[in-house]
Amino acid sequence: MTLPDTATNPAGADRTFQVDLRGLVDLLSHHLYSSPRVYLRELLQNAVDALTARHRLAPDAPDGAPTDAFGIRLYADGAAVRVEDDGVGLTEADVHTFLATIGRSSKRADTIAEQRADFIGQFGIGLLSCFLVADEIHVLSRSARTPDAPTVEWRGRGDGSYTVRTLPASARPRPGTTVTLTPRADAGEWTRPAQVHALARHFGALLRHPVTFDDGTGGPGVPVNPEPAPWARTHPTPGARSRALAAYGEEVFGFTPLDTIELDLPAVGLKGVACVLPETVPAGRRHGHRVHVKGMLLSDQAEEILPDWAFFVRCVVDAESLRPTASRESLYEDDTLSAVRDALAERLRDWIARAAASDPDLLGRFLQAHHLAVKSLAVHDDEILRMLLPWLPFETTDGHTTLDEFARTHSTVLVTSSVEEFRQVAAIASSAGLGVVNGGYTYDRELVRRLPEVRPGTTVADLDPATLTAHLDPVDRDTELAAAAYIAQARDALAVFGCDVALRAFQPASAPALLVDSREARHERTRSQLAREQEGGLWGDILGALRQEAPRAQLILNQLNPLVRTAVAIDEPELARTSAEALYGQAVLLSRRPLRPAESSLINRSFLDLLAHALRKDR
Numbered sequence: 287m288t289l290p291d292t293a294t295n296p297a298g299a300d301r302t303f304q305v306d307l308r309g310l311v312d313l314l315s316h317h318l319y320s321s322p323r324v325y326l327r328e329l330l331q332n333a334v335d336a337l338t339a340r341h342r343l344a345p346d347a348p349d350g351a352p353t354d355a356f357g358i359r360l361y362a363d364g365a366a367v368r369v370e371d372d373g374v375g376l377t378e379a380d381v382h383t384f385l386a387t388i389g390r391s392s393k394r395a396d397t398i399a400e401q402r403a404d405f406i407g408q409f410g411i412g413l414l415s416c417f418l419v420a421d422e423i424h425v426l427s428r429s430a431r432t433p434d435a436p437t438v439e440w441r442g443r444g445d446g447s448y449t450v451r452t453l454p455a456s457a458r459p460r461p462g463t464t465v466t467l468t469p470r471a472d473a474g475e476w477t478r479p480a481q482v483h484a485l486a487r488h489f490g491a492l493l494r495h496p497v498t499f500d501d502g503t504g505g506p507g508v509p510v511n512p513e514p515a516p517w518a519r520t521h522p523t524p525g526a527r528s529r530a531l532a533a534y535g536e537e538v539f540g541f542t543p544l545d546t547i548e549l550d551l552p553a554v555g556l557k558g559v560a561c562v563l564p565e566t567v568p569a570g571r572r573h574g575h576r577v578h579v580k581g582m583l584l585s586d587q588a589e590e591i592l593p594d595w596a597f598f599v600r601c602v603v604d605a606e607s608l609r610p611t612a613s614r615e616s617l618y619e620d621d622t623l624s625a626v627r628d629a630l631a632e633r634l635r636d637w638i639a640r641a642a643a644s645d646p647d648l649l650g651r652f653l654q655a656h657h658l659a660v661k662s663l664a665v666h667d668d669e670i671l672r673m674l675l676p677w678l679p680f681e682t683t684d685g686h687t688t689l690d691e692f693a694r695t696h697s698t699v700l701v702t703s704s705v706e707e708f709r710q711v712a713a714i715a716s717s718a719g720l721g722v723v724n725g726g727y728t729y730d731r732e733l734v735r736r737l738p739e740v741r742p743g744t745t746v747a748d749l750d751p752a753t754l755t756a757h758l759d760p761v762d763r764d765t766e767l768a769a770a771a772y773i774a775q776a777r778d779a780l781a782v783f784g785c786d787v788a789l790r791a792f793q794p795a796s797a798p799a800l801l802v803d804s805r806e807a808r809h810e811r812t813r814s815q816l817a818r819e820q821e822g823g824l825w826g827d828i829l830g831a832l833r834q835e836a837p838r839a840q841l842i843l844n845q846l847n848p849l850v851r852t853a854v855a856i857d858e859p860e861l862a863r864t865s866a867e868a869l870y871g872q873a874v875l876l877s878r879r880p881l882r883p884a885e886s887s888l889i890n891r892s893f894l895d896l897l898a899h900a901l902r903k904d905r
């Protein structure tokens with residue numbers, strides 16, 4: 287055991303934290319950054335910040351040239367990656383204070399606190415990301431603050447050691463900084479010339495300072511960001527502008543936008559474009575948007591910039607004052623971000639309103655692809671509801687149609703509460719001249735019920751199968767009596783399914799039977815049946831206590847149907863029973879609800895029995 291060295295460290299004396307740089311880099315690579323590729327973004331970002339600082343120092347260079355001409359040059363030849371800037375540079379003291387002190391950032395220093403918003407970096411850890419691809423960071427810098435400043439060389443190593451030395455000013459003729467990395471063998475994937483070029487374009491295509499890339503083959507450096515973003519350019523006509531925005535959207539997202547919506551929020555210096563997706567996306571699937579901060583790409587998967595309902599667009603935005611998190615791959619969820627989200631949502635709403643008011647063709651194409659998104663929006667947004675409800679498509683007894691069209695022919699709009707109920711009643715209701723909308727899909731019933739707000743004079747009422755049954759014509763007494771024996775046999779055959787049987791007359795005459803059954807009734811019957819099976823046990827008691835008078839399903843036979851007329855006259859008990867089972871089976875199939883195992887075997891059995899009967903008769 288080693289005893290503490292009390293001679294050099296007297297008890298109670300202040301000591302200084304030691305940092306295990308390897309552990310820290312490991313932490314960053316596994317928990318902060320999504321991939322080693324971010325090293326290039328951090329280097330570019332430091333160069334951009336240095337240029338911003340230099341511009342603040344003197345808007346014009348000593349020779350009178352505007353500092354806008356200052357830029358960033360990237361080199362990658364396979365053996366080294368080098369990033370060179372004409373920025374503010376570092377003095378020897380700066381190197382000790384900022385480069386060699388983890389967590390210290392010149393962009394947070396008190397003297398320039400008020401300028402902090404101008405910089406992308408702020409945490410003082412970004413440079414460490416270079417250790418994800420190299421064991422040593424070599425920096426050569428010359429400060430622009432003092433004209434005769436010497437060149438400073440700093441070598442920082444992954445084991446936490448570093449060296450600093452000053453060189454004659456001629457070692458770097460002009461102010462600025464050059465960072466050179468010698469990639470580790472395992473980092474080739476991120477440091478190959480083609481990859482460095484691709485990463486530079488990925489992160490830096492919208493940077494406002496000129497950036498060039500040189501792969502060391504001797505030619506001139508190629509521009510990484512040859513032209514500004516389409517929204518920052520001037521275009522000869524509004525049409526040319528929107529074509530340029532659409533072409534840009536296609537380039538970055540790989541689809542031809544249905545339309546583009548220009549975004550501009552001067553309060554946070556945000557500009558950009560929202561591209562309307564030309565095809566339906568599954569509801570709830572959130573899209574990543576491309577968010578740039580001061581030109582630098584922060585994330586191409588940012589979701590937080592728009593509300594959930596906006597899944598019909600993908601955006602590219604570039605903002606001045608959104609705050610990146612330390613990983614620089616997402617945004618701080620603060621008041622500014624939530625205000626930005628609200629303001630962008632407002633822009634999308636305005637676009638929908640404009641299309642509704644003046645471009646029916648565009649609106650039609652938009653709704654065809656995105657009616658679900660719009661429905662989810664209209665539920666909570668009165669303005670959208672008012673504008674778009676009449677245009678939204680619904681499933682009705684007149685087929686798929688808009689509510690506006692439907693309400694023109696049906697002053698009372700009936701709506702079911704489930705898809706299943708709609709299937710049960712649609713044919714019968716439409717023969718009876720009733721207009722029914724399928725309210726079973728998400729949002730639909732809620733929206734249809736609000737139709738009178740938008741179209742005064744229209745009445746909306748719920749339609750359940752029981753209400754419909756009450757409207758079916760009873761048959762006359764003689765017919766009822768003649769069918770009594772058959773009905774009794776049918777009731778007996780279907781009792782196991784908790785199903786009653788009745789005879790009525792209704793259109794269309796082609797429909798032999800209607801199964802009236804609601805989901806609640808079915809659940810109730812299942813519960814009662816379980817309680818019966820578990821009689822006496824704990825579960826049986828609990829389920830029994832819950833039991834209400836189990837509502838029964840009803841098979842309503844159509845007296846107008848020729849097959850039913852023949853069936854009720856059958857005097858062969860076996861065949862009467864099989865025919866009742868077959869009619870029940872067919873009605874269940876028509877309702878398209880899931881079959882219970884007993885129902886599947888009933889359908890099977892009745893089909894085979896009827897087949898056997900038919901074949902016997904033919905013999």
Ligand SMILES: Nc1ncnc2c1ncn2[C@@H]1O[C@H](COP(=O)(O)OP(=O)(O)OP(=O)(O)O)[C@@H](O)[C@H]1O
Nearest residue numbers: 332336384391392393407408409410411412413463
């Ligand atoms: N190219 C450069 N030119 C001038 N100074 C630089 C350059 N690169 C780094 N520095 C100095 O080194 C400091 C630390 O850089 P580092 O990238 O680690 O952090 P940061 O950019 O301040 O903040 P963040 O962690 O948010 O990126 C910077 O604050 C800056 O003072």
